[in-house]
Amino acid sequence: QVPLVESGGGSLQAxxxxxxxxxASGYSFGGYCMAWFRQVPGKEREPVASIDRGExxxxxxxxxxxxxxxxxxxxxxxxxxxxxxxPEDSAMYYCAAKAPGRCTIASIRRAGLxxxxxxxxxxxxxxxx
Numbered sequence: 001q002v003p004l005v006e007s008g009g010g011s012l013q014a015x016x017x018x019x020x021x022x023x024a025s026g027y028s029f030g031g032y033c034m035a036w037f038r039q040v041p042g043k044e045r046e047p048v049a050s051i052d053r054g055e056x057x058x059x060x061x062x063x064x065x066x067x068x069x070x071x072x073x074x075x076x077x078x079x080x081x082x083x084x085x086x087p088e089d090s091a092m093y094y095c096a097a098k099a100p101g102r103c104t105i106a107s108i109r110r111a112g113l114x115x116x117x118x119x120x121x122x123x124x125x126x127x128x129x
Contacts, residue, residue, distance in 0.1 A: 002027055002097050002118040009093060009123030016085050016127070022078040022095030022120055030054045030075040033103035035116070038091035038125075045094065045113060049080060052103035060105050085127040092122040 008020040020036070035050035049069035050058045057069055068081040078095055097118040102111060 002032075004095050004097060004118055004120035006093065006095050006120040006123040009125045011126040011128065012085060014086055014127045014129050018082045018085055018125060020080040020082070020093055020095075020123060020125070022080075023076060024097075024118075028075045029071055029078055029097065031100060032097045033100050034069075034071070034078045035096050035103070035108060036069060036078075036080045037094045037096060037113075038089075039094070039122075040091045047105050047108045048093070050103050050105060050108060051078070053100050056103065058104040058106075058108075082125075085125075087127050087129055090126045092124050094122045095120045 002024045004022055004024050006020060006022045030053060033050060033052045036048045037045045038048050039045040048060055048063055049067050051069045054071045054075050059067060066083045070079050082089060096116040098116045
């Protein structure tokens with residue numbers, strides 16, 4: 001069991017920036033495929049960005065310009081930096097972990113959410129105009 005805990009969510013005005021973090025006490029993420037997902041009420045949880053073994057990054061369509069996924073130098077914190085936050089970015093954001101490999105957004109979509117054994121509890125992001 002990997003006890004993922006997200007932080008960094010909040011409410012802010014559109015145009016601002018935000019950094020979400022995900023940690024798991026006692027764990028390093030360098031050997032995992034890690035990803036950020038987001039979900040709004042009534043819709044499916046969707047992948048936003050992923051990073052495999054701390055190196056290979058993948059972004060959902062339209063995300064690469066404003067989103068950045070990365071591990072810190074110790075590889076114990078997964079980050080998602082969001083620039084120029086838009087109201088449509090408002091959602092609950094979740095981090096997730098699984099075994100390495102098949103970690104591109106396309107692979108993640110094909111495999112589905114059941115491929116992810118470890119999830120955090122989520123952190124809410126709300127952007128208003």
